[in-house]
Amino acid sequence: MIGKRSLLFGAVMLLCAAQAFGQISSSPSSALSPPSPYTGSVPQGKATQEVLKIGFSDAIERGLKYNLGLLLSVQGITSARGERWKQLSEVLPNLTTNTTETASKINLEQNGFTKIRLPSSPFTGISPIAGPFGFFDTRAYVSTSLVDWSAIQKVRSASESLRASNFSYKNARELVVLTVGYNYLLSITAASRVETSEAQLKTAEALYNQASDRLTAGTSPQIDALRAKVEFQTRQQQLIAARNDFEKQRLALARTIGLPPGQAFELTEKIPYDKPGPMSVEAAVERAYAARPDFQAAQAQVRAAELARRAAVAEYFPTLSFDANYGAGGATPSHLDGTYQAQGSLKIPIFQGGKVHADTLKADADLTNSRNQLENLRGQIDQDVRDAILDMQSAAEQVEVARSNVDLAGQTLDQARDRFVAGVTDNIEVVQAQDSVAAANDSYISSLFNYTIARISLARAEGIAETGVLNYLRGKSDATKDGN
Secondary structure (H helix, E strand, O other): OOOOOOOOOOHHHHHHHHOOOOOOOOOHHHHHOOOOHHHOEOOOOOOOOOOEEEOHHHHHHHHHHHEHHHHHHHHHHHHHHHHHHHHHOOOOOEEEEEEEEEEEEEEOOOOOOOOOOOOOOOOOOOOOEEEEEEEEEEEEEEEEEEEOHHHHHHHHHHHHHHHHHHHHHHHHHHHHHHHHHHHHHHHHHHHHHHHHHHHHHHHHHHHHHHHHHHHHHOOOOHHHHHHHHHHHHHHHHHHHHHHHHHHHHHHHHHHHHOOOOOOOEEEOOOOEOOOOOOOOHHHHHHHHHHHOHHHHHHHHHHHHHHHHHHHHHHHHOOEEEEEEEEEEEEEEOOEEEEEEEEEEEEEOOOOOOOHHHHHHHHHHHHHHHHHHHHHHHHHHHHHHHHHHHHHHHHHHHHHHHHHHHHHHHHHHHHHHHHHHHOOOOOOHHHHHHHHHHHHHHHHHHHHHHHHHHHHHHHHHHOOOHHHHHHHHHHHOOEOOOOOO
């Protein structure tokens, strides 16, 4: 097995850590792993009686439409776009209108006019109630920031964050392709194990029948028949487990690509294989730095953090703003007079209680973290590429050796059967040869799986998973054999 690698980082790491590089077949403990959004989907439609034919391209196409991880990433872009508009509103003019019509009747004494009753005045006894009276006013208000360097830097920072979200979306598409391709490979690998187990069961059944016939004829001891029966039942157990694993892998694939629950489907592809050609590690690393969307997202996040720090420092700077209104007012809407007001304001911060210092410290910490994460990712990309190339070269050699072992194990089984039929030996050699054939077939299937995983991991490491994985998986023919 290929060692657990960090290529499938983030959400996909949760998937692969449980299955991919620890073991090919599923295990009960994998159900206890926390779910990743990339292993789920939003199923579309209802299950039909039709048996769908699902190839690599079909599965990836559905995954890029319905996979939950990608759908969540889309909303991340929407959220970043909303934050940018929020910051942009601080530097764009704000225009509002307000229309009011007021009717009023007031008590002057209640409002502080307590000496309106003058005993020596001929107007003694005048009521303190004023009104009713009314007025009408309609007005437009405009306010805008003329110079606010902090707000401008916040807009630029939000724009870089939006760019980072767009790169993260591209990265999410790559992870979807990787996850779907991985699950498809797991499924067809499980299918190959079922086919191999069925063939081994038939062989074990034929040998058991042969041993029973020899026992009946008196040419073989009972222990040979018992040994053959144990081997036959062992192969039955293996077939049951292989079928169960295959069905579980199909369910996992269906969840990943958004098939309706209960929808019947068939896989139309086999595990592809071709020998790798010569490859330059340095060139692959350079391609990865140029193409990896997660690396581009990290670079954009660093730029966003730099601009956010500038925005924090700019809170020390003066700001210039303009406010104005124009409208008409009067006692009634039919008798209006135009009025206006314009005001320019220069605000010079002197002491803000340490707020700017606090914002600057926080921005410094965020910037340092972003830079550290970028440099860590730079090193991780280099390791990802080198790991994938090493794994691919190693797995390719294992495929060749495993293929030869399948042939040799098959020849050994044929010779052991001939010796047993000829009465030269008992069936211990036959059982051992059967075990060797089973082990050789399993090793061959595993090496093919590992090689293909290394190929798609390299495409991911170089940042071309969406095109590279699909082209490879769709363009190569099956090299998987049953080993019979």
